[in-house]
Amino acid sequence: MAWLRRNARKAPLSLRRSFVTPEGVDLRIELGSAGERAAAFVIDVLAILVVLIGATIAIAYLAWSSRQSAFAVLWLLGFFVLRNGWFALFELSGSGATPGKRLVGLRVVARDGARLTGGAVIARNAMREIELFLPLSFLGSQAAHGWADGAMTLFALGWSGIFLFFPLFNRDRLRVGDLLAGTWVVHTVRGKLGSDLVVPVERDRRVFSEAALGLYGVYELQMLEEVLRSGTDEAIVTVAATIRRKAGLPDDRDDRGFLTDYYAALCGRLERGLLVGRRRADKFA
């Protein structure tokens, strides 16, 4: 059966990283994947473009109606701040994330768990200049002058490519900027506490024999938990049938009740094992 298939040993390279707090507890944080990072970046670039175009129109209108050159200065400085400050200023604020990262559910934190310092944020965002803007503006100016020959285009794209795909070539999905700033980008997940599966019930619980409970270990228990929490009716029927078949139990037509009771009994049994230092990892252990 699919839910019992053992793939724990062959799990794909995980993005979970050990992250020990000063109190000595490992939080097992989850890094943002390359796709999410790219999505956040695209959102940010779009937002910058929207602000830039809006501000340009507004300033052009004001400058046209008042004929003051001060607006040109304003635009130049505004463009500079937008280009270099958007990422840094947002990341320096409390949430440690640009609007794009916030939408995707990411935030920047220091790899050593310390405070995110201004120096680190400036470093990771200044590197973006050579990662992306330098080759692009180079290419742009070349194209504008009509000199963009094949070799130059290839060079600019190759240069960008190295930096652009840099996060894919290291375990921790670090940009060059992250590497230099000592930061990484992690998931910010807001989950609710799932309900307790072993709530007291009115009826009597089923009682299982040792042999029936001895079939499975922790891995299978937690798969069963997943099925009980979010599984479809079909999955519940399948799982209940499998357990009954293996344990040699008769079908009593109440699959969910059966699985809940079996979960409670198995969980209690495995927890008793934990108390004496026996953690049965899975059914093969």
Added chain:
Amino acid sequence: MATALLAGQPALVNASRFRAAHDADWQRLETLVTRIEKRSIRVLSDDDLLALPVLYRTALSSLSIARETSLDRALVTYLEQLCTRAYFQLYGVPTSAVRQLGVFFTQTWPAAVRALWRETLVSLLLTVAGAVVGYLLVRSDPGWFFGLVGQGMAGGRDPSASVETLRGTLYGKHDDMLTIFAAYLFTHNAQIAIFSFALGFAFAVPTALLIAYNGLMLGAFLAVFVPKGLGFGFAGWIAIHGTTELFAIILSGAAGFRIGTAIAFPGRATRGDSAVQAGKTGATVMGGAVVMLLVAGLLEGIGRQTVTNDLARYAIGLVMLVGWLLYFYLPRSRRDGMAAA
């Protein structure tokens, strides 16, 4: 082997007992953290603020216990998420912007600049060497000028220009297009500063080229003005903002050098740690250099237009230079000078 529906005790598992005992604390922590995430730490009352670290440690110890004694994965996942969120709010958040700026200007920036004194010297020497070479090249063959300085940058100030034209560029009153030009120069120079920092990543070679090229251009301009007897005036024209501007460029070059050398020669630290240390110090110096360039832009846009006296220009430039030097290198009490981050 039948599953008799016997009257047994309810099979309460650890997770249930654990949830019942601590659920209220977790809920309260979650509410507090959510409120901080939405707004800021300031929305919390004093009681909540005092409770926050206690609740956080409660949740952390709950997590440790849950991992060891409970097999309820939803519980462990929830506690991991809750503790991580609380951790970032308690430890990971930068201090307030005003406070950060204060610390930056009083401590971190000068300390970082002092830490880079070797690189700054190298950067200065490179600029001077570039200027000397540029001067000699253009003096020996004026054709070099156009090779070194682009048409747009020269703005008519080339070796073939007459003394009067050149004098006009130094002392002439300009319309307010010049404020735009000053703003343009500031953004342009600041971009150069950022590049020379970031390009340090390539073992500092492009940074060295940028800094040397900056010196070459300076030398080329000197070679245009000095033979026409305008050397003194040109130096004053440059000095009023140039002491600040060149200093800033030299510093950002130094930041690039620090990164490049830290990656190439990490010494006893690992390459990664060495890069992080250099990156933070370098970025602090570079961020400060952008502020210096803003000051230089103001001096250029406003100061140079209103002050046309050579000696006054020299005086302003010199005062700025001495001011920066004192600000960066004046020894401070040990309490201030340590944290170069």
